Amino acid sequence: MFEQVYAPLGNIYLSALFAAIPIIVLLVMLGVLRTAAHWAALAGLVSAVLVALVFYGMPFGLTASAALYGAAFGLFPIIWIVINALFLHNLTVETGVFDVVRESLASLTTDRRIQALIIAFAFGALLEGIAGFGAPVAITAAIMASLGFNPLYAASIALLANTAPVAFGSLGVPVITLGGLVAPIVGNENVGFVTDQLSAMVGRQLPIFSLIVPGFMIYVMAGWRGTMQVMPAVLTAGISFAITQFLVSNFIGPALVDVLAALVCLGAMVLLLRVWQPRTAWRFEDEPEAGSDEAAAGEAPQAHESRTGTSGERSGSAAGISTLQAFVPYIILVVVVVISRIGDLFPNLPAALNVTNLLNLATFEIPWPGLNEQVIRIAPIVSEPTPYPAIYVLNILSTAGTVVLFASIIAGFAMGAGLGTQLRVYGQTLNQLKLAILTVAMILAVAFVMNYSGATSTLGLAFAGTGLLFPFFSAFIGWLGVFLSGSDTSANALFGPMQTVTAQNLGVEPALAGATNSSGGVMGKMISPQNLTVGASAIGQVGREADIFRMTIRWSLMLTTAMGILAMIQAYVIPWIIPPLTGG
Numbered sequence: 001m002f003e004q005v006y007a008p009l010g011n012i013y014l015s016a017l018f019a020a021i022p023i024i025v026l027l028v029m030l031g032v033l034r035t036a037a038h039w040a041a042l043a044g045l046v047s048a049v050l051v052a053l054v055f056y057g058m059p060f061g062l063t064a065s066a067a068l069y070g071a072a073f074g075l076f077p078i079i080w081i082v083i084n085a086l087f088l089h090n091l092t093v094e095t096g097v098f099d100v101v102r103e104s105l106a107s108l109t110t111d112r113r114i115q116a117l118i119i120a121f122a123f124g125a126l127l128e129g130i131a132g133f134g135a136p137v138a139i140t141a142a143i144m145a146s147l148g149f150n151p152l153y154a155a156s157i158a159l160l161a162n163t164a165p166v167a168f169g170s171l172g173v174p175v176i177t178l179g180g181l182v183a184p185i186v187g188n189e190n191v192g193f194v195t196d197q198l199s200a201m202v203g204r205q206l207p208i209f210s211l212i213v214p215g216f217m218i219y220v221m222a223g224w225r226g227t228m229q230v231m232p233a234v235l236t237a238g239i240s241f242a243i244t245q246f247l248v249s250n251f252i253g254p255a256l257v258d259v260l261a262a263l264v265c266l267g268a269m270v271l272l273l274r275v276w277q278p279r280t281a282w283r284f285e286d287e288p289e290a291g292s293d294e295a296a297a298g299e300a301p302q303a304h305e306s307r308t309g310t311s312g313e314r315s316g317s318a319a320g321i322s323t324l325q326a327f328v329p330y331i332i333l334v335v336v337v338v339i340s341r342i343g344d345l346f347p348n349l350p351a352a353l354n355v356t357n358l359l360n361l362a363t364f365e366i367p368w369p370g371l372n373e374q375v376i377r378i379a380p381i382v383s384e385p386t387p388y389p390a391i392y393v394l395n396i397l398s399t400a401g402t403v404v405l406f407a408s409i410i411a412g413f414a415m416g417a418g419l420g421t422q423l424r425v426y427g428q429t430l431n432q433l434k435l436a437i438l439t440v441a442m443i444l445a446v447a448f449v450m451n452y453s454g455a456t457s458t459l460g461l462a463f464a465g466t467g468l469l470f471p472f473f474s475a476f477i478g479w480l481g482v483f484l485s486g487s488d489t490s491a492n493a494l495f496g497p498m499q500t501v502t503a504q505n506l507g508v509e510p511a512l513a514g515a516t517n518s519s520g521g522v523m524g525k526m527i528s529p530q531n532l533t534v535g536a537s538a539i540g541q542v543g544r545e546a547d548i549f550r551m552t553i554r555w556s557l558m559l560t561t562a563m564g565i566l567a568m569i570q571a572y573v574i575p576w577i578i579p580p581l582t583g584g
Contacts, residue, residue, distance in 0.1 A: 003385070
């Protein structure tokens with residue numbers, strides 16, 4: 001048995017400096033040395049193991065087991081969904097269906113800025129809502145790169161856009177997970193009530209950023225003047241998504257927030273483009289000319305503009321495919337995922353119709369050998385010494401990756417791709433992601449070694465020790481959790497209870513701390529090494545994760561800082577906005 005110690009050097013802040021070594025190694029190698037993500041991940045893993053062994057005194061056997069547990073979790077379920085999401089996209093390219101999708105989007109507008117709003121922000125939010133866990137970044141980055149976007153900007157924009165919907169991703173799993181963990185801490189047996197209150201609180205934070213993110217996206221692409229030129233589209237996307245996000249999260253619950261907000265946003269954008277188009281269509285400088293050109297304005301990164309036009313004739317394997325047929329794969333994806341979660345949406349369904357429960361029959365909980373309950377967590381992370389569970393959940397059929405695979409196979413046949421074609425494309429997809437698979441496994445190994453050694457809790461407690469400034473740093477605790485794990489769900493599971501306990505001790509409403517952990521966490525998604533790897537792999541730019549990181553890190557820090565400031569305002573200026581977690 002290994003009992004965690006959170007201040008191994010006698011001082012929590014000095015200990016935090018050593019606990020942060022693996023994170024510093026990752027940040028320096030990606031942001032300063034521009035090292036490929038798989039090498040940065042390997043260095044981070046080596047440093048995490050050394051910190052666990054030397055500073056925390058964690059036995060080697062436990063350390064190795066924690067690393068293997070993290071690697072397994074990285075492979076399944078996380079990378080499993082990325083593989084199958086990219087498989088679906090590659091099938092649309094193989095069958096020529098994507099050509100029609102591209103042309104249908106071009107028929108709305110040839111302006112890359114507006115295409116980014118439609119694909120990365122609105123459609124990406126829909127994918128986040130029904131699947132999550134990397135699928136939105138993989139699919140939307142690949143779509144934009146195939147449309148002609150500068151590949152690095154395609155990945156960066158996909159990552160930036162993915163911040164707005166993450167807290168309610170995968171039918172609300174991050175908030176639902178947080179509710180289940182927080183309810184016992186606040187002494188409320190009504191988990192559903194606590195979950196709905198946390199959903200409402202997140203819904204009183206993220207809509208503000210949903211208003212900001214569309215403009216951020218366009219500014220990164222086209223500079224200030226380029227953003228002002230498409231302000232009607234920016235406002236339409238942001239306002240329609242934010243209002244729906246607020247209403248659904250506060251009055252319905254977390255499960256359908258992203259799905260409904262994304263559909264409303266998509267509809268609003270289509271209606272807008274029927275009555276308004278930008279005067280000129282902005283394009284990247286290295287794209288083929290699409291008409292008469294003029295210099296791009298403002299701070300646009302090597303871009304130019306061309307007069308708005310529509311796409312030419314359909315060609316090659318795309319011939320004969322209607323626009324409706326082209327979107328069938330995505331319709332199938334939505335339908336299959338919703339059916340797989342039907343029991344969560346409608347809990348009182350007859351057993352024969354509850355597909356969710358049927359899929360869950362193939363779920364197995366495996367105590368991880370040599371680690372499960374062999375580590376003891378102590379106060380203040382938990383109220384009393386508690387064994388740290390290590391249960392590997394192998395949900396073979398119900399996991400999002402398998403559901404996306406089912407949808408991809410069905411869509412493949414619907415697109416005319418036979419079994420042989422699908423197997424060949426799947427092999428190509430695995431080859432495309434081979435370095436991403438390795439990177440994600442190592443990054444999750446880093447996260448799990450830090451979690452089980454106590455290093456992650458040391459960092460969280462150092463942030464929590466900031467007293468009145470705790471609401472501000474609460475956002476950075478969530479940011480840290482997502483940076484390490486790549487998942488808002490994992491960050492909520494990791495830090496949600498600690499944030500709640502700390503808030504109670506400081507006299508801060510627990511709902512604010514829990515919600516800020518989730519809302520601040522989403523800002524770390526765009527720089528999380530595994531998400532960088534997914535984005536780079538999707539656009540065929542493996543090894544250039546550091547370039548994407550350098551394009552997103554400042555936005556990540558700026559947005560997290562803004563979330564921290566918002567939390568401070570809500571805690572001390574407008575505390576009435578925070579819903580109580582007791583009652584119900």
